[in-house]
Amino acid sequence: MKNLKTIYLASTGLLTALMLMSAGMYIFSHDMVSETFANLGFPTYIIYPLAIAKVLGIIAIWTNQSKSLKEWAYAGFFFDFVLAFTAHIAISDGEFAPALVALILLFVSYFTWKKL
Numbered sequence: 001m002k003n004l005k006t007i008y009l010a011s012t013g014l015l016t017a018l019m020l021m022s023a024g025m026y027i028f029s030h031d032m033v034s035e036t037f038a039n040l041g042f043p044t045y046i047i048y049p050l051a052i053a054k055v056l057g058i059i060a061i062w063t064n065q066s067k068s069l070k071e072w073a074y075a076g077f078f079f080d081f082v083l084a085f086t087a088h089i090a091i092s093d094g095e096f097a098p099a100l101v102a103l104i105l106l107f108v109s110y111f112t113w114k115k116l
Contacts, residue, residue, distance in 0.1 A: 001116075008112035012061060015105040018098070019054045019077075026051035040087045050080070061109075074110050081106060 088096035
């Protein structure tokens with residue numbers, strides 16, 4: 001049980017760091033992110049709302065206020081990571097690795113949380 005909790009905390013902590021860095025980049029490096037979104041075929045107006053959603057999702061995961069809200073946060077991250085992964089694969093820019101790492105961390109965090 002202690003090992004499971006350690007795995008949960010480590011994977012969720014790494015996921016949190018990744019999401020906060022991503023949200024920070026969306027806010028503070030908007031021009032670069034806008035260019036990337038345009039290359040991927042996504043509208044640039046979703047960058048700020050996506051940054052806010054990432055921060056709110058992390059808050060929902062850590063606070064445990066509502067089990068269903070936590071499930072929705074995990075689901076939202078899942079769709080975000082799958083979309084990012086497939087978009088990078090589709091345009092063959094070689095930048096799919098962060099999305100794949102995030103997806104793995106998400107699965108580890110989610111399934112260890114469910115076992116706890």
